[in-house]
Amino acid sequence: MTMDMTFLGTGSAYPSPHRGASALVLRTEGECWLFDCGEGTQTQLMKSQLRAGRITKVFISHLHGDHLFGLPGLLCTVSLNTNPDPQQSLNCVDIYGPRGLRHFLRVTLGLTGSQLLFPYAVHELEPTTDQSPEEGQLGLEVTAERLPLHQQEQAGRTISLDASTDSYLLFEDKRFVVKAFRLFHRIPSFGFCIQERNRPGRLKTELLKELGVKPGPLYGRLKAGEPVSLESGRVVLPGDVLEEAIPGRKVCILGDCSSVLGDEALLMRLCSGADILVHEATLGNQHREKAVDHGHSTPEMAAAVARACGARRLVLYHFSQRYKPCSMHKEGDEDDVSELRRQAEDALQDSGIEVTLAEDFLTLPIPLRR
Amino acid sequence: MTMDMTFLGTGSAYPSPHRGASALVLRTEGECWLFDCGEGTQTQLMKSQLRAGRITKVFISHLHGDHLFGLPGLLCTVSLNTNPDPQQSLNCVDIYGPRGLRHFLRVTLGLTGSQLLFPYAVHELEPTTDQSPEEGQLGLEVTAERLPLHQQEQAGRTISLDASTDSYLLFEDKRFVVKAFRLFHRIPSFGFCIQERNRPGRLKTELLKELGVKPGPLYGRLKAGEPVSLESGRVVLPGDVLEEAIPGRKVCILGDCSSVLGDEALLMRLCSGADILVHEATLGNQHREKAVDHGHSTPEMAAAVARACGARRLVLYHFSQRYKPCSMHKEGDEDDVSELRRQAEDALQDSGIEVTLAEDFLTLPIPLRR
Numbered sequence: 136m137t138m139d140m141t142f143l144g145t146g147s148a149y150p151s152p153h154r155g156a157s158a159l160v161l162r163t164e165g166e167c168w169l170f171d172c173g174e175g176t177q178t179q180l181m182k183s184q185l186r187a188g189r190i191t192k193v194f195i196s197h198l199h200g201d202h203l204f205g206l207p208g209l210l211c212t213v214s215l216n217t218n219p220d221p222q223q224s225l226n227c228v229d230i231y232g233p234r235g236l237r238h239f240l241r242v243t244l245g246l247t248g249s250q251l252l253f254p255y256a257v258h259e260l261e262p263t264t265d266q267s268p269e270e271g272q273l274g275l276e277v278t279a280e281r282l283p284l285h286q287q288e289q290a291g292r293t294i295s296l297d298a299s300t301d302s303y304l305l306f307e308d309k310r311f312v313v314k315a316f317r318l319f320h321r322i323p324s325f326g327f328c329i330q331e332r333n334r335p336g337r338l339k340t341e342l343l344k345e346l347g348v349k350p351g352p353l354y355g356r357l358k359a360g361e362p363v364s365l366e367s368g369r370v371v372l373p374g375d376v377l378e379e380a381i382p383g384r385k386v387c388i389l390g391d392c393s394s395v396l397g398d399e400a401l402l403m404r405l406c407s408g409a410d411i412l413v414h415e416a417t418l419g420n421q422h423r424e425k426a427v428d429h430g431h432s433t434p435e436m437a438a439a440v441a442r443a444c445g446a447r448r449l450v451l452y453h454f455s456q457r458y459k460p461c462s463m464h465k466e467g468d469e470d471d472v473s474e475l476r477r478q479a480e481d482a483l484q485d486s487g488i489e490v491t492l493a494e495d496f497l498t499l500p501i502p503l504r505r
Numbered sequence: 506m507t508m509d510m511t512f513l514g515t516g517s518a519y520p521s522p523h524r525g526a527s528a529l530v531l532r533t534e535g536e537c538w539l540f541d542c543g544e545g546t547q548t549q550l551m552k553s554q555l556r557a558g559r560i561t562k563v564f565i566s567h568l569h570g571d572h573l574f575g576l577p578g579l580l581c582t583v584s585l586n587t588n589p590d591p592q593q594s595l596n597c598v599d600i601y602g603p604r605g606l607r608h609f610l611r612v613t614l615g616l617t618g619s620q621l622l623f624p625y626a627v628h629e630l631e632p633t634t635d636q637s638p639e640e641g642q643l644g645l646e647v648t649a650e651r652l653p654l655h656q657q658e659q660a661g662r663t664i665s666l667d668a669s670t671d672s673y674l675l676f677e678d679k680r681f682v683v684k685a686f687r688l689f690h691r692i693p694s695f696g697f698c699i700q701e702r703n704r705p706g707r708l709k710t711e712l713l714k715e716l717g718v719k720p721g722p723l724y725g726r727l728k729a730g731e732p733v734s735l736e737s738g739r740v741v742l743p744g745d746v747l748e749e750a751i752p753g754r755k756v757c758i759l760g761d762c763s764s765v766l767g768d769e770a771l772l773m774r775l776c777s778g779a780d781i782l783v784h785e786a787t788l789g790n791q792h793r794e795k796a797v798d799h800g801h802s803t804p805e806m807a808a809a810v811a812r813a814c815g816a817r818r819l820v821l822y823h824f825s826q827r828y829k830p831c832s833m834h835k836e837g838d839e840d841d842v843s844e845l846r847r848q849a850e851d852a853l854q855d856s857g858i859e860v861t862l863a864e865d866f867l868t869l870p871i872p873l874r875r
Contacts, residue, residue, distance in 0.1 A: 148582075148585055149547065149578065149581065149582040149585065150545075150547065150548050150578075151548065151551055152548055152551055152552050156578075174544055174545065174547070174548075174574075174575065174578040175520075175544065175545045175548055177519065177520065177544070178520050178521065178522055178544075178545055181521055181522055182522050198616055198617050198618065199617055199618065199619075200577060200578055200581050200613075200617045200619055201578075201581075203617060204544075204574070204577055204578045204613075204617075205544065207570055207574055208519065208520075208526075208544040208570055208571075208574045211519065211570050211571075212518075212519040215518055215519065235616045238612070238616065239612065239613070239616045239617075242608070242609065242612040242613075243570075243574075243609070243612075243613065245647055246568055246605045246608065246609045246643065246647060246648070247568050247569055247570040247573060247574075247609075248568065248569065248641060248643075248691070248692045249569075249570055271618060273616065273618075276652070277615055277616060277652070278616070281651055282646070282647070321618070322618045
């Protein structure tokens with residue numbers, strides 16, 4: 136199963152002509168999951184090789200405008216380009232994000248008279264009070280849903296922190312388990328851990344031949360993990376005839392933060408060995424104080440998280456708009472985004488962790504583990 | 506006083522890489538007035554020669570997302586790029602638009618924790634029930650302001666229709682009178698008439714010499730319309746020594762509509778002789794039924810309004826995204842935006858009214874009348 140990640144916006148604070156506001160897409164077999172949706176994301180999608188109509192899930196890390204203001208427009212445009220088929224009901228778009236997101240969509244879609252051709256549901260994460268300074272917490276009077284459901288809205292879940300794992304279980308299906316974890320920022324922010332399930336190892340066909348199991352349905356049942364009884368009465372267990380399981384891929388995408396919150400051991404286990412860890416690096420190491428003051432990170436801080444998790448690759452994004460893309464950098468420019476990569480690499484010497492700078496429209500393949 | 510108009514987005518329904526969503530700026534002596542603010546307007550502004558920080562007034566024709574979703578982000582970005590000067594209080598940004606706009610901004614800015622460095626006020630226009638089909642009317646339960654003012658919000662006015670003129674008086678100052686009028690659309694929509702005040706004619710200097718009035722402060726008082734007493738006891742009236750007044754310029758900008766609503770005579774007087782009349786032409790004449798069904802106009806319909814007002818120039822905008830900009834048009838393409846100009850020109854034969862197609866970043870000077 137192919138999997139890749141495309142960055143649609145890598146700038147912080149606001150979209151600019153050379154860096155869009157925050158948005159990235161994780162794609163698996165044509166299905167697109169969108170992480171954050173700053174203003175202009177729909178236009179960035181049109182410029183990319185992705186199809187907005189393939190978005191089945193949206194994850195909003197936190198409610199700052201540069202991560203959110205593109206969402207109502209994106210939903211409207213996807214709907215406009217949807218071919219209504221009365222024979223077929225369209226799938227629900229699941230949207231995950233902090234408390235307040237449901238109200239945001241209900242008001243923005245409601246006041247603009249926006250009707251969608253597909254249903255949507257907002258599953259809200261309940262932040263804890265230590266995720267931000269007090270002034271960053273939304274009072275209940277601000278998020279309270281005083282309006283009924285939007286016409287196309289289905290009731291969503293409200294998801295609370297699971298103290299035993301220090302994370303939020305967003306959903307699990309045959310292919311994935313997706314969890315969120317807490318970050319510290321000026322307002323409550325979240326990271327997402329997308330864990331692909333392990334896949335069964337290859338069948339040991341030589342051994343199966345010896346045992347007298349013929350290729351066909353029995354192979355399938357063994358691969359699916361079921362024991363199989365042969366005519367001889369012998370029972371073949373999957374573990375006997377399968378190579379070692381192929382571990383699923385893991386991708387961790389962190390929203391804006393100056394630190395990860397919670398039980399370090401539990402979180403490092405959750406994110407351990409991520410194929411890709413995407414972490415913000417708004418400002419260079421020399422601006423650490425300013426970065427932290429604003430709830431942000433430097434390359435060195437991002438590197439420390441990647442090292443603690445034993446990630447394979449650290450991808451930096453969410454750069455201050457002062458950092459032009461590499462392709463636009465001119466000799467003598469004060470701010471050089473390549474310097475941010477060097478700072479992370481310095482902090483990761485001898486770790487074997489690769490550092491990548493995200494740019495708008497960069498696509499990273501995430502190959503199967505072997 | 507120089508005056509010009511720049512189109513930032515000329516596409517309907519949603520922003521695309523070749524046509525932004527609705528937005529245009531009327532600029533007078535460095536001050537910018539923004540008309541509509543679709544998603545991506547702030548990025549279009551950055552690409553243009555205009556400065557977002559110069560925006561002092563915003564006018565929203567109606568609450569559809571392609572005219573509105575860029576507003577919260579624009580305000581945030583202007584604020585981020587404002588230099589806070591504790592010695593100087595920043596001017597209030599006045600925002601005019603239909604009922605519901607106040608609530609929209611309060612919720613979008615509030616839930617995203619957006620603090621602005623400048624104050625803003627929303628002046629709401631009360632629509633009448635005949636401006637849209639019933640399903641397009643926002644119930645009071647949707648627009649009710651259940652939240653207190655945003656921290657940077659100043660109380661705005663609520664403006665009702667003045668039946669004697671069939672228009673809404675938005676404001677008047679020494680230079681301008683700005684009114685709104687009603688349009689019919691799927692949801693209540695408005696047009697705006699910006700009337701520059703007449704300027705006094707030139708002083709008849711030969712005559713003044715004969716009368717014994719010396720150049721200096723007395724000239725200024727006469728030009729300002731004050732009578733002046735000479736030492737001889739003679740009183741000179743401004744009307745005696747001024748050439749004919751120079752009529753102020755007039756610009757009319759109509760939001761989405763399939764028709765203008767109200768007393769035709771009054772409205773034609775309001776818009777009569779406009780230097781520029783900006784009217785939507787979402788689809789070509791051959792799609793008239795579909796256009797009207799969706800509350801939109803064709804070039805022929807726009808031309809009829811321009812003719813009725815005796816406008817000097819008709820500018821068409823808000824084109825369906827099917828119409829690529831002229832510069833991107835390829836031989837054999839089915840939809841040709843130049844065809845829309847021809848359709849309007851056909852309808853305006855012998856009228857002397859010039860037709861212009863708006864494109865993103867087109868700037869039209871509006872010269873002083875002589």
